[in-house]
Amino acid sequence: MKLVGIAGSVADKSYNRLLLKFIATHFSDTVDVEILDIQDVPMFNQSDDQTDSDAVQYLSHKIKQADGVIIATPEHNHTITAALKSVIEWLSFKIHPLSGKPVMIVGASYYDQGSSRAQLNLRQILESPGVDAIVMPGNEFLLGEVKEAFDDQHNLKDARTVSFLKETLEKFVKFVKVINTMNGPAEDDSWKSEDLEAHGKVETTIEGVNMHAADWVEQAAAKTNAATGDDYVKLDRGVLTVNQLNYFLNSMPMELTYADANNQFIYYNHNAEAKDMMAARTPAQAGNPMADCHPKRAIPHVQQVIHMLRTGKTDLFKLPVPGNGPEKYIMHYYQAMHDAKGDYKGINEFVLDILPIVKYYLAHTGQVLAKDPNAKADAISGASAKSADTKPDSVSGASADAVPEQPDEVSGASADPEPVEPEVDSISGASGNDN
Amino acid sequence: MHKFIAIVGTNSDESTNRTLLQFMQKHFAAQATIELVEIKDLPMFNKPENKQVPAAATAIAEKIDQADGVIISTPEYDHSAPAVLMNALEWLSFHIHPFVDKPVMIIGASYGSLGTSRAQAHLRQILDSPELRARIMPSSEFLLGHSLQAFDADGNLVDEQKLAKLTGLFTDFQTFVDITAELNHANEANRKEVQNVNWDKL
Numbered sequence: 001m002k003l004v005g006i007a008g009s010v011a012d013k014s015y016n017r018l019l020l021k022f023i024a025t026h027f028s029d030t031v032d033v034e035i036l037d038i039q040d041v042p043m044f045n046q047s048d049d050q051t052d053s054d055a056v057q058y059l060s061h062k063i064k065q066a067d068g069v070i071i072a073t074p075e076h077n078h079t080i081t082a083a084l085k086s087v088i089e090w091l092s093f094k095i096h097p098l099s100g101k102p103v104m105i106v107g108a109s110y111y112d113q114g115s116s117r118a119q120l121n122l123r124q125i126l127e128s129p130g131v132d133a134i135v136m137p138g139n140e141f142l143l144g145e146v147k148e149a150f151d152d153q154h155n156l157k158d159a160r161t162v163s164f165l166k167e168t169l170e171k172f173v174k175f176v177k178v179i180n181t182m183n184g185p186a187e188d189d190s191w192k193s194e195d196l197e198a199h200g201k202v203e204t205t206i207e208g209v210n211m212h213a214a215d216w217v218e219q220a221a222a223k224t225n226a227a228t229g230d231d232y233v234k235l236d237r238g239v240l241t242v243n244q245l246n247y248f249l250n251s252m253p254m255e256l257t258y259a260d261a262n263n264q265f266i267y268y269n270h271n272a273e274a275k276d277m278m279a280a281r282t283p284a285q286a287g288n289p290m291a292d293c294h295p296k297r298a299i300p301h302v303q304q305v306i307h308m309l310r311t312g313k314t315d316l317f318k319l320p321v322p323g324n325g326p327e328k329y330i331m332h333y334y335q336a337m338h339d340a341k342g343d344y345k346g347i348n349e350f351v352l353d354i355l356p357i358v359k360y361y362l363a364h365t366g367q368v369l370a371k372d373p374n375a376k377a378d379a380i381s382g383a384s385a386k387s388a389d390t391k392p393d394s395v396s397g398a399s400a401d402a403v404p405e406q407p408d409e410v411s412g413a414s415a416d417p418e419p420v421e422p423e424v425d426s427i428s429g430a431s432g433n434d435n
Numbered sequence: 436m437h438k439f440i441a442i443v444g445t446n447s448d449e450s451t452n453r454t455l456l457q458f459m460q461k462h463f464a465a466q467a468t469i470e471l472v473e474i475k476d477l478p479m480f481n482k483p484e485n486k487q488v489p490a491a492a493t494a495i496a497e498k499i500d501q502a503d504g505v506i507i508s509t510p511e512y513d514h515s516a517p518a519v520l521m522n523a524l525e526w527l528s529f530h531i532h533p534f535v536d537k538p539v540m541i542i543g544a545s546y547g548s549l550g551t552s553r554a555q556a557h558l559r560q561i562l563d564s565p566e567l568r569a570r571i572m573p574s575s576e577f578l579l580g581h582s583l584q585a586f587d588a589d590g591n592l593v594d595e596q597k598l599a600k601l602t603g604l605f606t607d608f609q610t611f612v613d614i615t616a617e618l619n620h621a622n623e624a625n626r627k628e629v630q631n632v633n634w635d636k637l
Contacts, residue, residue, distance in 0.1 A: 011482035043479055044518050047448035078564035079515075079557065082480050082522030089512050121515065121557065128514035 001173055004066040005035045006059075008073040008084030008122075015108045015146040016072035018154055023070065023106075026155070026162070027169055033070065036062050043082075044089035051094040059087065060097040068102040068176040069133070071126075075109050075118035085125070092130035099132040102179040104172040106141040106165075108149070114142030136175045139168045191307035196299055198264040198289035205262050209287070216287025254352035255279055261346045263290045263306065278321065278330045279351045309336035310344045321351070329355040437467040437609055440495075440502040444509035444520040444543070444558075446475035451544040451582035452508040458590050459506070462598075463605055469506065472498060480525035492526035496533040504538035504612045505569070511545050511554035521561065528566035532629045536622050538615045539569045540608040542577040542601075544585070550578025568625060570618070572611045575604050 005024060007017035017035070024033035040055040050056060063069060073080050091098055105122055107115030119140060126133040141164070143149055151157050156165070198211060206220045213219060220226070227233055230241045240248065249256060250271040255278055258267035265288050274280040285293060294302050308314050314336075321330040335348040362368060441456040453471070460469040476491045488496075499505055509516050527533055541558055543551030555576060562569040577600065579585055585592060592598045 009482070010479060012484060043446065043522065044512075045446045045475075047446075076480075076525050077521075077528055077561045077567055079521060079561050082518045082525055085513075085515070085521055086479070086518035089518050092513055117560070121560075124553075125513045125515050131513055 001031050001067050001176060002065070003031050003033045003068050003070055003176075004062050005033050005070045005072065006038060006084070006087070007035065008038075008071060008081050008087075008118075010039050010081075010083040014074070015110075015143075015150075016074050016106075018150060019106060019108050019143060019146075019156075020070065020072045022150070022154060022156055023165070023169065027166065030166075030169060031173060034062065034066075038083060038087050041083075041087050041090060044086040044093070046093065049094065051090060056090045056095075060091065060095050063091070063097040063101060066101075067180060068104065068172065069098070070104045070106065070172075071122065073105065073107040073115055073118045073122050075107065075113065075115040078117045079121045080118045080125070084122075088125060088131060092128070092132075096130065096132060098126070100179070100183045101133050102172070102176040103133045103135045104139070104168070104175075105135060106143070106168075108143035108146040110145070110147060112144035114144035114146075116140075116142055134179050136172055139171055141165060141168050190311075191300075191304045194263065194303040194306050194310070196263050196289060196291035196294070196302060196306075198262050198291075200262055202260060202262045204260060205264065211264060211287050211289050212292065213287065214284035217283070220287060254350045255281075257281065257347075257349040257351075259290055259306075259347045259349065261310070261344050264288070265290055265293055278324075278328075278353065279332065305334060306347065309334060309347055312336070312344075324353075327355070328353045329358070437503045437612060438501070439467055439469045439504050439506055440498050441469050441471045441506040441508065442495075442520075442523070443471060443473055444507055445517055446473075446519045447510075450510065451546075451579070451585065452510055454586055454590055455542065455544050455579060455582070455592075456506065456508050458586065458592055459601070459605065461590070462592075463602075466605070467609065470498065470502075474519055474523040477519075477523055477526055480522050480529070482529070486530050488526060488529060488531055492523075492529075493531060495523070496527055496531045499527070499533035499537060502537075504540065504608065505534070506540045506542065506608075507558065509541065509543040509551055509554045509558050511543065511549070511551040514553045515557040516554045516561065520558070524561055524567060528564075532566065532626070534562065534567045534569040535625050535629050536615070536619075537569050538608070538612045539571045540575070540604070540611075541571065542579070542604075544579035544582035546581070546583055548580040550580035550582075552576070552578055566629060568629065570611075570615050572604075572608055575607065577601055577604050 005020040007014055007020050009016050020033070020035050023031075024035060027033075036059055038055075038059070041059070042050055042053065042055070071084070073084060076082075088098075103126055105119050105126075107119050109115045109118075119142070123135050125131065126135050143161070149156055149158070149161070156162050198205075201207065206224055209216055209219045209223055221228065227242050229243055232239055232241055233245060235245075249269040252269055255272075256267075256269040257265065257279075259265050265285060267286060268281045270281075270283060274282045290302065290306075291299065305317050309317060316336070317334040319332055321332055324330050330351060330353050333350050333352075335350070337345040337348050339345050358369075441460065443450065443453045443456060445452055456469070456471055460471060463469065472495055474495070478489055478491075507520070509520055512518070524534075539562055541555050541562075543555050545551045555578070559571055561567065562571050579597065585594060585597070587593050592601065
């Protein structure tokens with residue numbers, strides 16, 4: 001596998017360059033890393049376009065030819081260096097070589113933060129539409145107190161740091177393969193057949209009612225002469241009135257949504273106003289085709305998830321919902337539903353905050369959250385809460401485009417091996433929708 | 436009368452951020468003196484081992500030292516502040532510390548509708564870092580979206596609501612400058628701490 005490495009520094013002496021060199025030599029049996037020089041890249045200036053300069057074209061060609069990119073960033077003033085930012089600006093102005101490219105971020109710093117804030121910034125920058133890189137989630141490699149980290153031969157001294165770096169790199173190798181498969185010529189693009197406009201129909205589709213109508217529920221109920229109020233409904237296993245069913249579903253400690261096999265959103269347990277919901281829904285949305293409930297750019301992701309559930313590649317797809325602060329850990333679950341024969345009947349989407357459950361369990365069993373020294377990913381602690389701008393997803397989290405939370409990984413190195421107090425305060429949301 | 440330094444956060448020849456600052460300079464002339472500063476001529480920051488700060492940077496630092504406050508108008512590139520502005524702030528925190536405890540007002544203009552919201556948040560984060568530790572005016576944002584349509588031929592801000600908002604924020608900034616002058620009990624400590632950051636001795 002061919003990777004290129006960019007050290008985000010143009011200083012004569014750069015520990016980040018040293019770190020990249022170490023990766024290139026020490027793991028040469030795993031990956032082939034070529035370190036690219038950004039020394040000659042001029043300061044970005046939109047009125048002096050130097051896209052065609054050798055320094056910029058060299059980077060562009062090398063990046064395009066590589067399978068993936070490793071960026072090692074210093075931290076200056078809580079952010080990345082201007083030199084690195086300038087490179088990224090050139091590579092997002094008239095040309096976009098990083099688009100769709102798998103990127104791994106590492107970083108080293110003099111103090112103990114290990115470039116933590118610069119790394120978050122860099123993620124945000126790399127995910128902006130002009131850059132459009134695909135940054136590996138999680139697996140933060142933060143090398144603090146870097147002046148003490150290398151020996152005379154420029155090798156990392158700490159064995160645990162090296163082993164964590166190896167693990168991270170091995171994951172990146174897999175990540176690169178996955179992303180490049182995704183970007184490559186589609187071997188299986190059958191997911192594209194998922195029609196989120198719900199043009200088709202299934203045996204339960206209520207025809208002759210406008211799916212977009214705000215009063216779809218009323219119209220559909222009238223048309224089908226639907227059971228209501230005190231009418232009894234026989235269920236498996238029980239008999240309830242419609243009212244009882246509503247009491248029951250509305251008191252579920254989670255938000256429930258029914259999307260049928262025709263990709264029509266036909267029900268949610270309406271027990272709160274949209275503004276108070278974890279994934280906002282409004283009464284007028286019931287009946288909408290699923291395309292109405294997602295921003296356009298999220299549609300392919302939604303199609304893929306639905307198709308996985310419909311075709312049985314998975315029965316449950318789940319992801320945490322970003323940007324909810326430290327006091328919540330909201331999960332979205334998409335559970336495939338089937339009839340007795342196993343035929344696909346739609347998706348039971350449920351949304352709930354699992355943090356109270358975790359807290360309750362800990363409090364009542366006298367336990368605390370502790371870091372697992374052997375864990376591959378440290379699930380405690382959060383990731384960036386990026387701004388969601390422009391047209392928030394109207395059925396919000398229903399989109400599968402939210403980037404799953406990026407768990408923070410302690411740089412295996414200096415990490416304290418002793419269990420620590422629960423860090424529930426540091427749990428935060430992950431990257432959100434971004435245009 | 437207050438004296439302010441206004442940093443044009445771009446090196447572009449055409450910039451509505453520059454237009455915005457020029458407008459403020461003219462429009463608030465009775466209230467304050469605003470001097471525009473360009474950052475185009477600063478070299479790329481490379482953390483030189485000889486600690487030599489370029490003359491262009493020390494010249495800006497001196498202006499900031501003598502000013503009552505700094506206004507920064509930032510574009511947004513890739514969801515963040517432009518490299519050229521980050522570069523200026525790197526030089527202005529490298530063995531010189533003109534921003535320590537200096538009142539700063541952040542504004543920004545963009546062609547699109549968002550008006551540099553993310554770049555401003557990014558800039559706040561940068562200015563709040565230990566080597567800069569500026570006194571950024573809190574809870575205030577001036578986001579000028581659709582900036583190409585925002586000015587008339589004479590460079591005047593046409594939207595009355597936007598103008599009222601800008602006037603309010605600028606007047607607040609003047610008050611903020613006066614209040615900040617009284618928040619002086621940690622000034623000395625801040626200055627010492629910043630000067631004591633010794634990268635070599637770590």
